Amino acid sequence: DVKVTQSSRYLVKRTGEKVFLECVQDMDHENMFWYRQDPGLGLRLIYFSYDVKMKEKGDIPEGYSVSREKKERFSLILESASTNQTSMYLCASSTTPYEQYFGPGTRLTVT
Amino acid sequence: RKEVEQDPGPFNVPEGATVAFNCTYSNSASQSFFWYRQDCRKEPKLLMSVYSSGNEDGRFTAQLNRASQYISLLIRDSKLSDSATYLCVVRVTGNQFYFGTGTSLTVIP
Numbered sequence: 001d002v003k004v005t006q007s008s009r010y011l012v013k014r015t016g017e018k019v020f021l022e023c024v025q026d027m028d029h030e031n032m033f034w035y036r037q038d039p040g041l042g043l044r045l046i047y048f049s050y051d052v053k054m055k056e057k058g059d060i061p062e063g064y065s066v067s068r069e070k071k072e073r074f075s076l077i078l079e080s081a082s083t084n085q086t087s088m089y090l091c092a093s094s095t096t097p098y099e100q101y102f103g104p105g106t107r108l109t110v111t
Numbered sequence: 112r113k114e115v116e117q118d119p120g121p122f123n124v125p126e127g128a129t130v131a132f133n134c135t136y137s138n139s140a141s142q143s144f145f146w147y148r149q150d151c152r153k154e155p156k157l158l159m160s161v162y163s164s165g166n167e168d169g170r171f172t173a174q175l176n177r178a179s180q181y182i183s184l185l186i187r188d189s190k191l192s193d194s195a196t197y198l199c200v201v202r203v204t205g206n207q208f209y210f211g212t213g214t215s216l217t218v219i220p
Contacts, residue, residue, distance in 0.1 A: 031206055042198075042212035043155075050206055090154055096205035099145050102154035 003027070004103035006091055012109045019078040021106050023091030029101075031094045032074035034058075034066060036087040037105075043090065051075055082111045112137050115212035116200050116219075125219050128189050132214045134182045134199030143202035144175055146184045149213065155198055161210045189218045 007022035025032065033048040045058030047066040048085075055066050063085060067075045074093075078085055086109050092100040112116045113135055117134045136144075144161035159166065161173040161182050164210040199211035 002169055033208075040212065043210040045208075057204070088152075094208075097143055097202065099143075099157050099160065100208060102156070102201075105154050107152075 002099050003019070003091045004091060004093055006089075006103040006106050008106050009104060010107050010111065013078075013081050014111055015082060017081050017110075019081050019108065019110075021076040021078075021089055021091075021108070023093075023103055024072055025073045025074075025091065025093040025101070025103075026072065027095070027101070029072070029093035031096065031100075032068065033092040033094075033100065034064075034074065034076045035090045035092065035110050036060070036085075037090055046076065057066045063092075068092065081108075083110050114138060114203075114209035115199055115201050115211040117214050119212055121215040121217060122194060122220055123217045124189055126189055126218055128218075129185065129187045130189055130216065131207075132188075132216075133185045134184075134197075134211050136180050136182070136209070136211075137197075137201060138201070138203050139177075139178075139180065141201045141203050144182050145200040145202075146171075146173060146182075147198040147200055149198055150195050158197070161176075189216075191220060192203045193217050202212045 004025045034041040034046040049055045049068040065077045077079045090105040094100040146158040147155040150157040150159045165174045170187045174183045196213040198213045
């Protein structure tokens, strides 16, 4: 079974804090993704990575950065958290051309 | 225009009913198609892939119409446990996945 894990299920941070969300997959997938999911807006792609140290911007990269130093790990960084970044963050991995597998999500609240 | 569009519902159906969801996609170069299920406050999980010839998995049947660029999901004999949001997902290239906003289903006793 593919397993994608995320470092936290729930996180509360203050405005202006730097926030790290980590994702680890155990299936040697080359592709990893970070999404946020908001009611009525569906899943929106923040960044994805197709190889170690490679990254591509998604639809809403502003205010976020990512890091992929190892194949199994993909980190999302909020440089200076803002209240409009309160959301559910979902990490996914895949191997082309197959489906994505999602982690359990991190519900981030920025106060 | 959105890449993938779904009727958001909600669909409220009695147990045992048959319910169908449709989804349209805009990119004719789309290569792979999927239905995911997402329970409240949980992550999306793959329900089934959708193949050109159509495919069935128990009570679930998926169809693809490339000419009209739509995908459907049929659920027969609905169970209470089928209550969830169903996401239509399209893969355009190796890394480009597009998600519909989901269709909410509630199966009523």
